[in-house]
Amino acid sequence: MSQPFRTEKGGRIDRGEELTFTFDGEEFHGHKGDTLASALLANGVHLVGRSFKYHRPRGILSSGSEEPNALVGIYRNGDQTPNLRATQIELYDGLEAISQNRFPSLGFDVGAVNDLLSPLFPAGFYYKTFMWPKSFWDRVYEPIIRSAAGLGKPPRTPDQDTYANQFAHCDVLVAGSGPSGLAAALAAAETGARVILCDEQAECGGSLLSESNASIDGKDPANWVHETVARLSSMENVTLLPRTTAFGYFAHNFVALAERVTDHLAEPDSKLPRERLWQVRAKEVVIAAGAIERPMVFPENDRPGIMLADAGRTYLNRYGVKVGHKVLVATACDTAWQAAFDLADHGVEVVAIVDVRETPPDNLIAIAEARGIRVEAGCVVTGTLGRKRIKSALLGRLMTSGQVASGGQIDCDALLMSGGWTPTVSLYSQSRGKVVWAPEKGAFLPGISVQKERSTGASKAVYGLQACLEDGYAAGEAAATAASGKTATITYSSAYGGEAGSGGILGALPHDRNASRVKAFVDYQNDVTAKDVKLAVREGMHSIEHIKRYTTTGMATDQGRLSNMNALEIASGTLDKPVTDVGLTTFRQPYTPTTFGLFAGISRGDFFDAVRKTASHEWVVQHGGVFEDVSQWKRAWYFPKPGEDMHAAVERECRTVRESVGLFDASTLGKIEVVGPDAAEFLERMYTNPWKKLAPGRCRYGLLLNDAGFIVDDGVIGRLAEDRFHVTTTTGGAPNVLATMEDYLQTEWSDLNVWLTSTTEQYSVAAVQGPKAREFIAPFIEGIDLSADAFPHMSVKEGTFCGVPCRLFRISFTGELGFEINVSRRYGEMMWETLATEIEKRGGTPYGTETMHVLRAEKGYIIVGQDTDGTVTPYDAGMGWAIGKKKFDFVGKRGLARTDLVADGRKQFVGLLTKDPKIRLEEGAQITTSENPATGTAAEGHVTSSYYSAALERTIALAIVKNGHAREGQTLYVPMPEGSIPVEVTGTVFYDKEGAQLNV
């Protein structure tokens, strides 16, 4: 199929394999080895997108990851991934790409009217135009901006791809595989050091893959790349990672790499992840990130067909694509001349080389003349014409006066430009190094290393093939020796050609046009012009950080790698200050846009967080129980019978427990085994209550404070022996309680001889509660006298359940006679199924967390974290009885004595009864003294728990209310949208105030 801009021969594409792809629905052909950009160019397509703000037609500018214009969406799996750079997308058969930011089509875009209205969009227009009226933001400005400006559309369906994560360690990580990077990797690897070499491109080699005018050891540079890569691949101590971007340099030589595993494949293996995150800890890092070419800032420098000179050369030599048939080369440095020569050698008409410099090197002029290329020295491009593709360029001659005289017009269908080279210091900057201005190079270079890294080659402005190789070898050797102490004798390859050349320019070029009417772009992706930068300076933005935010220059996805230096020079010229006084913005992670999928890895869907299940889980599922999430646990919430809603099920469960017997899975409560000669002393210091006199076989409710005096956890603690306690905690608080205990034990009370062990997962716990609890469990328990006298409330004993060892507690969180049977987790299912099967036969019921909550609320038992919020003391909660006042010290004792904690007016724990027994208050609702409080009135407190009580046949609530204990009997109000609800303040115990039910 015709690819009119394909060369006859040459390039690294596989001409034997033709691939079909579509762009905006139109079918094209390319070859294996093409990028989407090179394949489009081979078909003569330059127009690939519309610009962000002005919707101007834009073409492919570069051949790398810094591409600002050619952002496309790629369809796959029935959805599209937006904002991918066509210069990085490897072509595969059947690829479907679409352009972005245009409506209705790329060729005719109504948004282009913005370009004509551009006087309305000056620098900082967001700040100026949309300040007033404020209400217009949400309804008018924002929707318009969103629809008119922007990049691609987000995908509509969940990401179907998978992402992998890999940790790696190495002696030397080399980022970049151009001449310096390859040399560094080889030198390091030959010492035996463990080396990782990554490169964002599909192939290693960097600039060597498009080098036509050099040789290494007498060989074509691409051959040297091939041999070097083969050597590295054969070494066990080397990991080669093409298609892998080092996107983040973090503390302590931790470098994050993004490997694109399947995006380049037509039919990827579904077992493969789309991308893999490499988290690399490197002893030494070699940054071989190279340099990128700078665009020239002249009027209308953004037409499709205008491209960086080195990109034009890369498309020609690497991909076998001519960027045009009549090419104009505009430059300020030597390297672009070689692009012109290569094009001419492939039969492309080079209409002229326009060099800013008055006297370009004679040898270049001689080569140009030999090829019959017109040379215009001391000349600039002052404008371009053509709507969707450049048709001609205006030339201007630089006068000694500094003025520009018209130099005529010249026809062309492509324009290659080079303002010189900018070393890529992004990774160095991310490593927290401070760049240093090198006036002789016109560039910011890596300064002193803050971490264990070194830059090499063009990334520190070492240019020229031989120099880059030498610098790379030295860097690799030094890094390997620093990392592993190893050395090796390496034969350096030597290069011929690939000279560095000279030249380069920063900032906007002079021109003879009407400055107020032309646009010379500095930042292509954000549509920032030279005029915008000057305006920002005039309006008082004098630091580059301010200019950046005001104009958005440098805020594109390349973080200003293309635009910063030109913007800086323009600002510095306008301010009449040296560039070092204007400053350079800091490069931050990530180096290039990185997918969220990569960061999420497998942590999504079912793997987002761990799910913890108890032994009863399957039984609950099979019996129609409903679950609720409590931290990571799945807990049975309620057990509806056929036809029952939640309210009916909970009411029945509550009634059954109060009247008969209920079975509850209490396994999720935290459990900590506290063991050792000083175990009692340790608990004495941790918990508010006294523990030393607690006899083995007895339990006590324990209240845990922090040293500020506030409640942080609670639970029943049983003493199994002089030196052994079974501590329980809340479900959510278990890890923190253990961590807090360890903290005090290790760092404050290292004199105590105590061991702490988490046993939460080691026991399954069945709570059997209700007046018939004793007779219900009796047949299963052996070795324990269950009678009230031998085993009273708050007891613990070891025995057996169905023949397996158990720890049996007589405790209650319902106010009824209650037992909690702890067996080894391996017998959990057996215990639950045995008890659950039996309980229904006996007229009892399994019950869930909702019923547990109602029953405990009827008794006024707090739930830490629901009825308390980290500012509630035991006295506030009405639990002064739990304080061991005679103890010398415990965690929180001194805190409780603080002035504010003993002052009047604290919020206290109370009960609330609505005047209308049918109204159930909303948890979290605010409480006031006035029925209709004025706006701004502070609340007296809030509702913490609220339920319908089957036992009381009415609603009940618990609350925290200012001075609540003294307000029993008072009427307060809970203002709600439907009207204020009057409530009476009561005590917190609604049911069996004497506790008669407990002691049976």
Add this chain to the structure above:
Amino acid sequence: MLLIYCPYCQVERAEVEFRCGGEAHIARPSDPEKTTDEDWVEFLYMRANTKGVIAERWRHIHGCGRFFNALRDTVSDNFLTFYKTGEPMPTLETLPQEAGK
């Protein structure tokens, strides 16, 4: 992600194995009853928040479980040294010159 040395395990491990325990060498007053409100609040809440070298606690929570201390430069994130709980805080003068690099 920081690289942290556990002086008990005597290994360097990634930060994910550890949990930071805040400023080190803040002793809980040994006789709380005799401590003034101001001093107690100082102990509870007041931290130096130094720009520069600080002593901080770390716990090898997914390793040996032990608390230990470290000197870290809050500007560069470089650790200068790690030492066991109970050991005195090293002074900058006593540290070897190459520490922290």
